Amino acid sequence: MMFIKSNASDFSEKFEELLGRGKMDIAHVSAIVGNIIEEIKTQKNAALIQHITKFDNWTPSSDDELKISTESMSKAYDNLDTKLKSALHLAYDRIKLYHEKQKPKSWFDTEENGTILGQKVTAVDSAGLYIPGGKAAYPSSLLMNVIPAQVAGVENIVVCTPTPDNEPNELLLAACHLCGVTQVFKVGGASAIAAMAYGTENIPKVDVITGPGNIFVATAKKMVFGDVNIDMIAGPSEIGILADDSANANHLAIDLLSQAEHDEMASSILITPSQKLADEVKVELENWLLKLPRQEIARKSIEERGAIIVTADMDEAIKLMNDIAPEHLEVATVSPFDLLPFIKHAGAIFLGHNTPEAIGDYVAGPNHTLPTGGTAKFYSPLGVEDFMKKSSIISFSQKAINEIGQECALIANTEGLTAHEQSVRVRLTK
Template structure:
């Protein structure tokens, strides 16, 4: 039977800060071999276009075709997938899509402007990106929920064209992923994967159009490629392993909490699951539930490795201290499994998504709650936010001076420009200043 040993920490221990830092440490440094391989692929696709894409697709996905156009999946094929998947799957996808769309429609930012006392117009024009690339993992790791979470906010933002890439190793296509693309309104789909797909989206080829931003999860080669092409295109984020932090007052069923911890641990061995509670007996009961339930899990080996290496049960003095520790961690997912989550959430400053109350399993957020499941990891919730409509919109400043405004502010600009030694700037502003005799 699979064994698991979960670390115990106490906020009262003398070396708690050091122990917590060690627990949270995750080495995201890119392997040099991976880096060199990715750079080679990016350069080849940038300089050779379609021919490089075909060569890498044959090499890595065992998929040989005559031309890149043969890797494009038609809209008719997407519709066929939607119409042939089991009805329960279609209804679940459509229900999730409706909730995701409803939530994200509330995020849309509008353009605005105002007029100052001189009649000068100032404002902000909000426009969507023209074209976005969506990377979707293929093969065994097929995530139709990722298609919905990435594509729907882009469409709500007004993005004109979404190009989806999804690897199909040995030609294996996941119909649920294609059905999700149909529901979300994806415009074009190519069966491409890996760094070569990221390169094709970033630089464009004879067949694959260049995009303005690339979003979506992938393996280390995809993540490294996204990091490398950032600047040529925008990216969503560099994501680390999945994380869950549960704060519990000791009154929730320990089996529920154990399974919530498993829900992240089953992603991969690097995923992190942490429980914080002021109730030491409750931590014991949850550990007993972990041991009891682990043998029943399909991915028991992965969960056991994740829980043994990266999980922790942390004892704190009270819920106020739990909030302090949580803010130090800045988790991707935070469950407030307490009697009064509304009171506790007031003390939370850093978290990707906050799940309120005993009945709010983090898994609901992954699929169908409505808010986005693309969240900041590895403590980056200190300064970044969930993926949303705002990631697919950009802002332009609007500045329109009246004659009176140009006269008044031109005098200010003149002084500042001459102070910086930029006389052309100063004279450009001074041309619009009324002469003293007028």
């Protein structure tokens, strides 16, 4: 673990390492993924079936077998433990409520000369959601991708998830039923992304593809971008914590580990002006690690990619955290909202001592699909808007075009576009 003061002589160099975290070198998988996409484009399900045989260790005997039956989903739902069912419903309701609040509205404005200008916001026709499968199949990922698409009003929602050994994750099936998703295909990896981007015999071509995945999935999403829209290209999970002496070191340690347990490549970074807190958290990390079933993963992540940085003051801590632009940012200070105006870059901001990052992964309401690797400097959390798009609305009256038509025609003429110019001039009545 990097345990360092910001005034150390080698700090800049070490900090650069943190800034370079989570960079995925997609170059070395590009050729493989390019071939996979080409195979799906040309051979469709025949290629899918070959890929499933190779990667998931079973062979669908027909196109129909690629699809999960709605009966198996409703059965999985019925078999859910009562408490878990109710917890998932709580999550569903809260996530839906939050996303409804962020749904953009069409708008327009008028001018007294008869002009109407605005934007019409409409849902895309279809969305494809990629949900990782096997052991890392998280029902929460399904909720977080399906709900914004539903709130947007997407008519046609398709889910792809790999099912190694043809054994779908029962929890994921139950979550599909809970969300009312009916088109779920047993297809994973880059093949799934290509299938949704270009369509196959029974997997519909979609307009937008979202959802997490490994480097093959991320690379495929980048490659099909332009033919469809995508949410973002996400890497390993990460947490940044800004804290002062008011924070509980034991709590911060388990918060750091909640990201570290995801993935050996995850990054957990505490920045604080308090040397005392830094020392305590370091000790608590070890205490907690010994208790975790996923200790091995979490330890490797913390040792290789964890960092505790002690700064001169909170201003410096915030500045460094803005440079890092973490996926998750906890602000564990005595009055966290005081710092909010100065926090520029983070996927999600968790304010105060009662707001662990994990509450945002499941039930708080906001989306848990967030920009990683510093991309919070320009990407947003997954949201309803990812499943909608806008059209400009322009309506001119005779009076309105008479008022500004000459200026329009002059600029068009200056740019050498006389058909543009004439299309305005023919409509002028004075």
